[in-house]
Amino acid sequence: MIDADRLDELLTRLRLTAIRDQLDSLLDEASRAQMTLREALLFLAEREVARRDTRRIQMGMKLARFPCVRTLEGFDFDAQPSIDPGQIRDLSSGRWIGHGQALLLLGPPGVGKTHLAVALGREAVDRGYTVLFTSAAALMAGLTKAHADGRLEEKLLQLSKPKLLIIDELGYLPLEPAAAHLFFQLVSRRYERASMLITSNRPVGEWGQVFGDAVAATAILDRLLHHSQVITIRGDSYRLRDKRRSGLLQKAAAPTPITSES
Missing domain, CATH: 3.40.50.300 (P-loop containing nucleotide triphosphate hydrolases)
Structure with a gap:
């Protein structure tokens, strides 16, 4: 049997918080897709990186102090x-x-x-x-x-x-x-x-x-x-x-x- 608390502790120490917080749902999704161990590992790593990128961008936008939201797509x-x-x-x-x-x-x-x-x-x-x-x-x-x-x-x-x-x-x-x-x-x-x-x-x-x-x-x-x-x-x-x-x-x-x- 896997020690859930120990796994949670290790994921926290490795700062893999996206995997830690969504572990059950991510494993269920990997299982439904019948992923191999290598595919599942890649899937988990991609989710972790995606969350880090999202948080990095959110923090970067906050620190930038933009006065408004403007995008290149919105420029005429x-x-x-x-x-x-x-x-x-x-x-x-x-x-x-x-x-x-x-x-x-x-x-x-x-x-x-x-x-x-x-x-x-x-x-x-x-x-x-x-x-x-x-x-x-x-x-x-x-x-x-x-x-x-x-x-x-x-x-x-x-x-x-x-x-x-x-x-x-x-x-x-x-x-x-x-x-x-x-x-x-x-x-x-x-x-x-x-x-x-x-x-x-x-x-x-x-x-x-x-x-x-x-x-x-x-x-x-x-x-x-x-x-x-x-x-x-x-x-x-x-x-x-x-x-x-x-x-x-x-x-x-x-x-x-x-x-x-x-």
Whole structure:
């Protein structure tokens, strides 16, 4: 007779918790399928790995702090013909992350930059990469506070750990005077070690204005663009397009001229 408690103890020590928790049902399924011992062992191992992958992805999604759920399947490529779907599919493989490259998504508001950033981040989590998503405003506020509190080194170390750091909406809001130098330190820490994905409504030629320091902006771009891909999205805003379709936004009608009556 098999000592059930002993088996449970060994499965726990080996951290085979999926097999432990579903052992009876899994063995029944293997028996019904008349599996050989080798087939049954493979079946049990696959169930264990499947649960671990599920838990890993769930934890990765939680740690990434995505602001919303967006997928590549949900992106309307037909509405944005300036985007090459093949290039996005290639990016979803995560090879660029493994090589420590940067990715810049540039374009006006509403064209899908954040959607693509979140979707590519989720694909990265699926492939086992650690990801952190933050807005540019929140990132710079955190760096500025850490600098003021004497904890900048600690903050930079924390932001250096994720394999992919996604910074959304750079250029939408004015930055603090010291932002350029703090951002430069972050980029330098991650340069050729870990990847960054940045979305911005401003072309790189205007980043000197974004940071308020042309020299620092040049140094930042020198590192970001060294090993990078830049995708510029052209087209109408998704949100405004839908409003136009519904009739909520119309071109302003010419004012009716005021005439005097005799």
